[in-house]
Amino acid sequence: ATLLREIKPAYIFEAVHNEKGTIVWLLVPWAQDILVALDSGEIKKEDYKLEQWRLMHIGAQPVPESLIKHWKTYFPDMLYDTNYGLSESTGPGCVHLGVENIHKVGAIGNPGYGWQVRIVDDNDNDVPPGMVGELLVKGNGLMKEYYKNPQKTAEVLKDGWLHTGDLAKTDEDGFIWYVDRKKDLIITGGENIFPIEVEEVLLFNPKVYDAALIGIPDIRLGEIAVAVIDPKPGAGITTEEIEAYCIEKLPKYKRPKIIVFDKVPRNATGKIEKVKLREKYKELKRVR
Numbered sequence: 055a056t057l058l059r060e061i062k063p064a065y066i067f068e069a070v071h072n073e074k075g076t077i078v079w080l081l082v083p084w085a086q087d088i089l090v091a092l093d094s095g096e097i098k099k100e101d102y103k104l105e106q107w108r109l110m111h112i113g114a115q116p117v118p119e120s121l122i123k124h125w126k127t128y129f130p131d132m133l134y135d136t137n138y139g140l141s142e143s144t145g146p147g148c149v150h151l152g153v154e155n156i157h158k159v160g161a162i163g164n165p166g167y168g169w170q171v172r173i174v175d176d177n178d179n180d181v182p183p184g185m186v187g188e189l190l191v192k193g194n195g196l197m198k199e200y201y202k203n204p205q206k207t208a209e210v211l212k213d214g215w216l217h218t219g220d221l222a223k224t225d226e227d228g229f230i231w232y233v234d235r236k237k238d239l240i241i242t243g244g245e246n247i248f249p250i251e252v253e254e255v256l257l258f259n260p261k262v263y264d265a266a267l268i269g270i271p272d273i274r275l276g277e278i279a280v281a282v283i284d285p286k287p288g289a290g291i292t293t294e295e296i297e298a299y300c301i302e303k304l305p306k307y308k309r310p311k312i313i314v315f316d317k318v319p320r321n322a323t324g325k326i327e328k329v330k331l332r333e334k335y336k337e338l339k340r341v342r
Contacts, residue, residue: 077108135153181223189221247279265281
């Protein structure tokens with residue numbers, strides 16, 4: 055195994071070239087950076103020996119379908135897999151989407167070996183396929199407790215099941231689809247907006263590098279959705295373009311009421327730091 059000292063696209067390609075890497079673990083922002091560098095001509099695939107690179111494993115956050123489709127334009131034969139897990143479950147592996155299930159791109163997969171999964175409502179009743187609920191996991195890798203915090207332990211561990219705080223649903227084939235963090239749900243005028251759904255639509259826009267959707271307080275609707283857009287370098291995208299794009303792609307209640315252009319902050323594992331964004335933009339008001 056080779057550990058990367060840097061995460062710049064050119065360095066990743068050099069490492070795969072020099073070390074003859076066949077399987078590479080990437081975070082979503084790293085893959086996004088590689089695609090931007092390839093699109094702009096900053097790096098050229100043909101300058102490196104990458105034929106042996108057969109599998110991209112990507113995770114630590116939901117993987118946008120748009121990213122995988124874009125990736126396949128450069129690496130059409132490369133395999134792809136992802137998984138789901140938490141620190142409380144000793145890392146990834148609770149749910150796994152194998153290479154044979156590329157037709158389910160966007161899903162997080164099926165329960166991993168030795169793991170059980172449930173999706174439940176607020177009363178811990180199992181919900182039917184297609185309905186969104188909280189994801190519960192149970193298996194041998196589950197933590198015993200939070201250190202010296204019995205109250206928090208009791209809140210998340212019930213009858214051996216870990217309440218993850220993540221929302222998910224199953225499809226007709228039993229595959230699990232991550233929906234969002236329960237705490238990130240936006241409720242506006244009685245309608246539920248799952249930010250990841252809107253973020254994935256925004257990421258399909260060829261001028262958008264990164265995007266986040268957050269809820270901020272609103273006297274009339276309770277909350278309103280704010281889209282934070284990080285454009286691709288030189289894209290020159292405008293608020294009006296984003297608004298027109300959202301009108302075309304999203305139902306009215308899911309469209310962001312405010313659009314700002316800013317860098318999307320992410321932590322060391324690539325997750326969007328929405329607490330920081332909500333704090334930064336909590337005083338924003340709609341212009342119209």
